[in-house]
Amino acid sequence: MGADSYEQFIEGASVILTYPAILLPVLALGLLLSLWHPEGLPSVWPIFLAGQVLGIFAAVAIGPEALVAFIGLGVGTAALAALVSPVPRVAAYGLAGLTGCGALSVALEGHGLFELPVFTHLGLLFGTNLAVAMGAGLARLVLVRFDAGWVRIGVRVAASWIGAILLLVLAFALSGGVS
């Protein structure tokens, strides 16, 4: 029983952490939040969590096209992080809610409400929050530890690269090359 629960949890987490179309937009959000404010992630985390809970319920109503919309959201998030400094507060909060909702609804797309085991849901939530914490934490670490202009530029270049990768993935998805 315990082993089954653990496997379900790992399965849920790995959906987020090994699927680039979900992982990259969440990482981009992490970079954006740390570029916005040193305490960016803690301050928007309640909105991000609320978005994820909403995403669990929204998954029932969405179709496969939600993946394309979520990749597009990731492109916008990454482009904003790379090109706009500082990011408006409303954008940081709004993108946190939308990304949380999008990640969970895309990960659960095609499944009925709580059709999957509870531990799979917990794994999905864990994976989503781990991914955003990785992005925001790494960015914050280098930004605070090395207080230099070029470090901030490096984080923005990383965001630009994530945006470029997602833009190409978006084109593949629109042309039917990504499932």
Add this chain to the structure above:
Amino acid sequence: MASLRPACVSLSLATTLAFIAVTAHAHTGEGINTGFASGFWHPIYGWDHVVAMVAVGLWGAFLGAPAIWILPVVFPLVMAFGGALGILGVPIPMIETGIALSGVVLGLLIAFSVKAPIWVAAVIVGVFAIFHGHAHGTELPQAFSPYGYAVGFVVGTGLLHMVGIGLGVLTRSEMGRYAVRGAGGAIALVGAAFLFGLA
């Protein structure tokens, strides 16, 4: 002594990146038949692409801040936009002419050390980025992993920019500035060779 330091940093960076590139080439696994390897080598195997990518970094270094970081931040996004248009089959006329022209124009801008305003530089580089991206998008092999290709393509392009920026640090010394301007002339000649069908 102080004037030698930028040159040393520049040479160290360029040499390190060159070794990284050789190592990557030697460990491609299934060679070009993987998504990442295909995307990574696509911008590097074509001389017309290589000289333009390096030229972007060189010109950015020549223009100094903020261009040195704005161009590498803007270029991947705009180039990916061009790539997306190519993948989606949106036609853009005279792609090959535009690519060859990018080498000529960027090379001449470096050779004559033209200090354009940042927005002009961004527009020039952005327009050429769309041509290069579109070419990569339309020449895309169908069978490879799209994710691997996208990551390899962006990383390969970014590393070429870094080589250009690394070499561009030479502009901090008088001798280095002449060397970079000479490299700009060579880039313009390579572009002209492609433009007139000699390469």
